[in-house]
Amino acid sequence: xxxxxxxxxxxxxxxxxxxxxxxxxxxxxxxxxxxxxxxxxxxxxxxxxxxxxxxxxxxxxxxxxxxxxxxxxxxxxxxxxxxxxxxxxxxxxxxxxxxxxxxxxxxxxxxxxxxxxxxxxxxxxxxxxxxxxxxxxx
Ligand code: 5GP
Numbered sequence: 001x002x003x004x005x006x007x008x009x010x011x012x013x014x015x016x017x018x019x020x021x022x023x024x025x026x027x028x029x030x031x032x033x034x035x036x037x038x039x040x041x042x043x044x045x046x047x048x049x050x051x052x053x054x055x056x057x058x059x060x061x062x063x064x065x066x067x068x069x070x071x072x073x074x075x076x077x078x079x080x081x082x083x084x085x086x087x088x089x090x091x092x093x094x095x096x097x098x099x100x101x102x103x104x105x106x107x108x109x110x111x112x113x114x115x116x117x118x119x120x121x122x123x124x125x126x127x128x129x130x131x132x133x134x135x136x137x138x
Contacts, residue, residue, distance in 0.1 A: 001055060002052065002100075002102075003053070004051060004052055004056075005099070006050065006052045007023070008099055008101050009099050009101075009123050010044075010046050010099055010103060011050065011101055012102035013030075013032065014046070014048060014101075016138055017059055017111050020032040021124075021127055021131045023072060023134050023138075024045050024068065024071065024072055024075075024088065024129070024135070024138055025129050026064075026123070026133075027048070028047060028048055028061075028064035028065075029045055029046065029047055029048060029059075029064050029065055029067075029068040029104075030045070030046055030048060031043055031045045031046075031068055032044060032046075033072045033105070033124065033128075033130065033131050034105065034122075035105075035120075035121060035122060036118065036119060036120055036121055037111065037116075037122045037127060037130070038105075038107065038115045038116045038117070038118055038123060039086075039107040039108055039109065039113075039115055039116070040080065040095050040108065040126075040130050041076050041079070041080050041082075041107070041108040041130045041133065042105065042106070042107050042130075042136065043072065043076070043105075043108075044103045044104065044106070044113060044117055045051055045065055045068045045072060045103065045104045045105050045106065046062040046065070046101055046102060046103045047064060047065050048091075049061060049099065049104045051096075051101070052090070052092075052100045052101065052102065053090070053091040053092065053097060053100070053102050054089065054091055054102065055087075055092070055100050056092055057095045061099040061102065065102065065104060066104075067106050069087065069106065072088070072138070073085045074107055074137075075134050075137040075138040076106055076108045076134050076137070077108060078137040078138035079108075079133040079134045079135075079136060080108035080110075080130075080133060080134075082109055082110060083090055083109060083110050083111045084109045085106060085107065085108060085109060086105075086106075086107040086109050086115070087104055087105065087107075087132035088104070088105035088107070088108060089103070089104045089105065099138065104123060106120070
């Protein structure tokens with residue numbers, strides 16, 4: 001398996017070299033808003049320690065990340081009055097992964113509302129307002 005590259009964008013976010021809109025953090029995990037949101041409230045949960053994805057993650061990293069995923073997913077569902085939550089997680093390029101630091105996507109979903117296509121930068125004011133909705137429900 002390819003080695004972890006500490007120049008990936010999420011490693012830079014963890015080191016404070018790139019800004020992020022934080023939703024939640026604890027000793028082991030960070031949740032922040034996706035900069036190209038495919039849904040209102042689209043956010044990402046990452047471990048604070050290095051691993052590329054699920055394939056090389058330790059039990060402890062996965063347990064910590066999944067605890068935060070559940071916690072934020074519940075808050076996102078409440079904060080957005082959502083009908084459901086979609087989780088996405090990609091592993092290696094062939095699996096759809098683009099940033100090689102383990103992350104889970106959390107998407108609040110509403111009946112009949114499709115996810116937007118990937119790759120479009122979001123409006124920062126809207127992203128910040130969406131983060132606040134989740135934070136308020138945590
Ligand atoms: P994946 O690796 O799961 O395919 O996608 C990586 C995700 O990271 C994408 O949803 C993309 O919008 C997001 N992303 C890429 N660069 C940045 C960034 O600099 N900041 C934030 N907050 N999200 C990013």
